[in-house]
Amino acid sequence: MTEDEIDESNQLLVVIVDVNPNQLMYARHPGSFSRVMNSLLTFMNSHLMLHASNRVALVAAHATGCSYLYPDPDQSKEILRQQDGQHEAFYQFETVVRRRLKTVINMDLHSTATESLVSGGLAMALTYINRVYASLGPAEKVNPRLLAISSTGDSAAQYINYMNSFFTAQKLNIPVDCCMLGQDSGLLQQGCDITGGVYLKVEENSEKLLEYLIWMFLPCVPVRKMLGAPPPIRVDYRAACFCHRQLVDIGFVCSVCLSIFCKFNPVCTTCHAVFQPPKIMAPIRKKKESKKVSA
Numbered sequence: 001m002t003e004d005e006i007d008e009s010n011q012l013l014v015v016i017v018d019v020n021p022n023q024l025m026y027a028r029h030p031g032s033f034s035r036v037m038n039s040l041l042t043f044m045n046s047h048l049m050l051h052a053s054n055r056v057a058l059v060a061a062h063a064t065g066c067s068y069l070y071p072d073p074d075q076s077k078e079i080l081r082q083q084d085g086q087h088e089a090f091y092q093f094e095t096v097v098r099r100r101l102k103t104v105i106n107m108d109l110h111s112t113a114t115e116s117l118v119s120g121g122l123a124m125a126l127t128y129i130n131r132v133y134a135s136l137g138p139a140e141k142v143n144p145r146l147l148a149i150s151s152t153g154d155s156a157a158q159y160i161n162y163m164n165s166f167f168t169a170q171k172l173n174i175p176v177d178c179c180m181l182g183q184d185s186g187l188l189q190q191g192c193d194i195t196g197g198v199y200l201k202v203e204e205n206s207e208k209l210l211e212y213l214i215w216m217f218l219p220c221v222p223v224r225k226m227l228g229a230p231p232p233i234r235v236d237y238r239a240a241c242f243c244h245r246q247l248v249d250i251g252f253v254c255s256v257c258l259s260i261f262c263k264f265n266p267v268c269t270t271c272h273a274v275f276q277p278p279k280i281m282a283p284i285r286k287k288k289e290s291k292k293v294s295a
């Protein structure tokens with residue numbers, strides 16, 4: 001691909017940010033949440049600045065659900081006028097996100113769950129992209145991509161939801177990028193690998209978060225090939241068992257629905273198929289093939 005062929009316009013960036021205030025990183029470093037949000041807003045404004053046709057959407061994943069931070073789901077036609085000389089599009093984006101963020105965090109105030117519904121956020125982002133596709137005119141086009149930002153590690157309880165989102169994204173040719181803060185997530189790592197996105201783990205409470213975001217995630221996918229990015233790390237492709245949601249190396253797989261179990265289950269909990277318990281290996285007599293071959 002030559003430089004002239006690269007289409008950097010019409011980029012739709014959908015970000016899923018984990019805003020659960022119970023995340024360990026935010027508890028350990030007071031003030032880190034606002035730093036993450038400020039870096040994210042600056043990063044998304046930079047994306048808008050790259051091309052007039054670029055678009056953004058922001059989904060918040062929290063303990064009790066997922067919500068849109070931008071575009072405003074209330075659809076209020078209130079016109080926001082900037083006051084401090086800031087570009088109107090940036091002002092609009094920032095004001096709406098900050099107002100929505102307040103509402104979303106207030107909903108979760110009494111929750112103590114440390115896990116967030118990042119997989120739900122991914123699914124919501126995919127539906128948003130689908131809606132954008134449906135609203136396009138015949139000559140219009142859009143190049144969507146996803147970015148997940150979280151500091152919650154592996155949540156094997158959401159394994160199936162994650163995998164469904166990843167395979168949907170892969171089918172729709174939407175790359176999933178991931179920026180983990182302080183902790184690794186094996187599942188998101190698999191998702192980035194499956195969909196051809198970038199996976200990056202940033203050290204906890206990093207002051208360079210904005211620099212990482214701009215260097216790794218601002219360039220669109222065709223441009224990334226020209227950058228001297230660090231080589232991809234080995235991906236841990238373990239699956240989570242459906243019974244305890246724990247990552248397993250070797251397990252039992254239902255031959256009907258391909259559910260994974262860490263222990264033998266006489267009845268598959270997903271599709272209710274019945275299995276014989278494994279017998280102690282007895283010598284197996286070979287049956288003679290009775291099939292006739294028709295010439």
Ligand SMILES: [Zn+2]
Pocket residue numbers: 241242243244245246261262263
């Ligand atoms: Zn299990």
Ligand SMILES: [Zn+2]
Pocket residue numbers: 254255256257258259268269270271272273
């Ligand atoms: Zn089954």
